[in-house]
Amino acid sequence: MTDAELNTALYKKMFAEQEQFKDWLLTQPPEKILERSYEYSVREDFLLALEYDDLTRGQAAALLASPTPLDDLFHTYDATEMHHMEEVWSCLESLAEHRKAEQAVQEERLNISCKEAIEGAIDGNYKENSLDAKAAAQEVLDQFGPERVQTVLAATVQDKDWDARFSRENKAWAQTVPMPLAVDGANRRSRWLVDSHPGLVNLFVDQVRDLVREREKEKPSVIQQLRQEPTSGKTKAAPPKKREPER
Incomplete structure (x- = not known):
């Protein structure tokens, strides 16, 4: 047999072996099919590799002599594969960091x-030297939610801690509000500090804090939430993390 004929004969033998494995796999329960899907995929890759490249005459003849060359190849690969999970983890970390940066930009x-x-709310609700702080605060809270509004206000007060037009109570409160991490290591908080008159901002902060406290009081307690949760339709718990993937 020529080199090409040996490679063709090996490919046909491995293809028939894969077809037999597939026929058996399709008779198995879904759980077993999922368990062996990795094996099926790797065996398909070996067939694809042999379809586009040729082994030497001696190499092809050596594999052809095996009753199950494809099965032998898979188990050899499975035993020697050392970098796959490192590549998987690297991909996972890379995508997570990319999405983290995207989210940070969106948050900013x-x-x-x-x-x-x-x-805009302060300007729109300031009339005749008087600020309707409650209407202004309610307007922004409804649009952006208490967490973001408090973050922006706390950053503003922290930045102007020297300004006596902010009350001591609001300065102390501002220090308790956690700040988001900087984007790409750069501190860009100056881009979202409120530029309105400090006295009006202080009144706005007072009203936001009052409204947030009122909302917190209206929230149901943990016990009430547990009582309201349905008891049916339990979700199957995820299995514990494994250090090594199952093959």
């Missing part, structure tokens, strides 16, 4: 929009 944009909304 929303904080800037919230800052602009606060300034």
Whole structure:
């Protein structure tokens, strides 16, 4: 047999072996099919590799002599594969970092929009030297939610801690509000600090804190939430993490 004929004969033998494995696999329960799907995929890759490349005459003849060359190849690969999970983890970390950066940028944009909304609400509710702080605060809270509004306001107060027009109570409160991490290591909080008159911002902060406290009081307690949760339709718990993937 020529080199090409040996490679063709090996390919046909491995193809028939794979077809037999597939026929058996399709008779198995779904759980077993999922368990062996990795094996099926790797065996398909070996067939694809042999379809596009040729072994030497001696190599092809050596594999052809085996009753189950494809099965032998899979178990050899499975035993020697050392970098696959490292590559999987690297991909996981890379995508997570990319999405983390995207989310940080989006959060910064929303904080800037919230800052602009606060300034607009203060301007729109300031009439005849008087600020309708409750209406202004309610307007922004409804649009952006208490967490973001408080973050933007606390950052503003922290940045102007020297300004006596902010009350000591609001300065102390601002220090308790956690700040988001900087984007790409750069501190861009200055882009979402409220630029309105400090005295008006202080009144706005007072009202936001009051409204948030009122909302917290209206929330059901943990016991009430547990009593309201349905008892049927339990979700199957995820299995514990494994250090090594099952093959």
